Amino acid sequence: MSESWSDRLFGGLRKTGEKLSGNLAGIGGQARLSDNQLDELEDALIMSDLGPRAAMRIRDALAQRSFAGNADEHAVQEAVAEEIADILRPVAKPLEVTAFPRPHVVLVIGVNGSGKTTTIAKLAHLFQEDDYSVMLAAGDTFRAAAIGQLKVWAERLGIPVITGPEGGDPASVVFDGVKAATDKGSDVLIVDTAGRLQNKRELMDELTKIRKVLGRLNPEAPHDVVLVLDATNGQNALQQIDVFKEVAGVSGLVMTKLDGTARGGVLVAAAAQYGLPIHAIGVGEKIDDLRPFDPDLVARVIAGVA
Numbered sequence: 001m002s003e004s005w006s007d008r009l010f011g012g013l014r015k016t017g018e019k020l021s022g023n024l025a026g027i028g029g030q031a032r033l034s035d036n037q038l039d040e041l042e043d044a045l046i047m048s049d050l051g052p053r054a055a056m057r058i059r060d061a062l063a064q065r066s067f068a069g070n071a072d073e074h075a076v077q078e079a080v081a082e083e084i085a086d087i088l089r090p091v092a093k094p095l096e097v098t099a100f101p102r103p104h105v106v107l108v109i110g111v112n113g114s115g116k117t118t119t120i121a122k123l124a125h126l127f128q129e130d131d132y133s134v135m136l137a138a139g140d141t142f143r144a145a146a147i148g149q150l151k152v153w154a155e156r157l158g159i160p161v162i163t164g165p166e167g168g169d170p171a172s173v174v175f176d177g178v179k180a181a182t183d184k185g186s187d188v189l190i191v192d193t194a195g196r197l198q199n200k201r202e203l204m205d206e207l208t209k210i211r212k213v214l215g216r217l218n219p220e221a222p223h224d225v226v227l228v229l230d231a232t233n234g235q236n237a238l239q240q241i242d243v244f245k246e247v248a249g250v251s252g253l254v255m256t257k258l259d260g261t262a263r264g265g266v267l268v269a270a271a272a273q274y275g276l277p278i279h280a281i282g283v284g285e286k287i288d289d290l291r292p293f294d295p296d297l298v299a300r301v302i303a304g305v306a
């Protein structure tokens, strides 16, 4: 029997929830948390990868709280869940297809291995479920494997993919992609790009060229620039946001591999530190394992109270 999305979400974020509740063990005992306990709480949140900004915000909020009866560990966790939900709510925004004229162009960026290609396939599948027609463009011409992988996914999903030769000009693949998607009347064009973060200059030049070509065909494009982040990288994932924001003008995030890591708190850190929309989260390798998320539910799972 196949698991539902919320089962997979619970399973995926279980380790994160266990870590945070473990780090908060024994806290409470009175109506208000003492300064020492607030320090402990803040440390526990930082150790759980929520980052200094979210940790401080949650600390400040809990300092104001008076718990009915005495705060036991569970009441503190519940309060933390509410504060996490407050942080996640404004950023939980699914990708929307709004472009007119079509296609809505989504540029997907991220370092190799972050789950970029799989995420493109999963996003395409989500759009298909909403009855949008989708096309892919293999703008990561740097490695033949990346082009091949995208082709395999496209075939599985039954959607067209525009490719060029290995080592070819990514901007020309993107040009062909937009032309083909326009001619065919596709609703969405998802563009894979190279993830060479180690060579910022080259990456920036490449993205600038892609943007220029896109802009020539459709001044509004790209409509979204989505950065794919691997949650298992913890705080390093956040540094990638800094760099890609600078070189690529990131408009939103997707966080992958939240299953099997105890570092899911980084989702909250990203929300608190950057405020960029988080379009979807990935909790597995299968095509259905990426979805927009319910901030209240995810907050409860991360806090270990769901």
Ligand SMILES: Nc1nc2c(ncn2[C@@H]2O[C@H](COP(=O)(O)OP(=O)(O)OP(=O)(O)O)[C@@H](O)[C@H]2O)c(=O)[nH]1
Residues within 6 Å of the ligand: 110, 111, 112, 113, 114, 115, 116, 117, 118, 119, 146, 149, 256, 257, 258, 259, 260, 281, 282, 283, 284, 285, 289
């Ligand atoms: N567990 C888990 N694995 C994932 C998730 N998303 C992607 N993966 C796996 O991560 C690995 C890398 O994913 P790719 O999509 O190939 O990553 P990429 O960023 O395109 O990397 P390159 O192909 O090396 O450029 C694959 O084995 C995926 O199945 C996820 O949410 N959870």
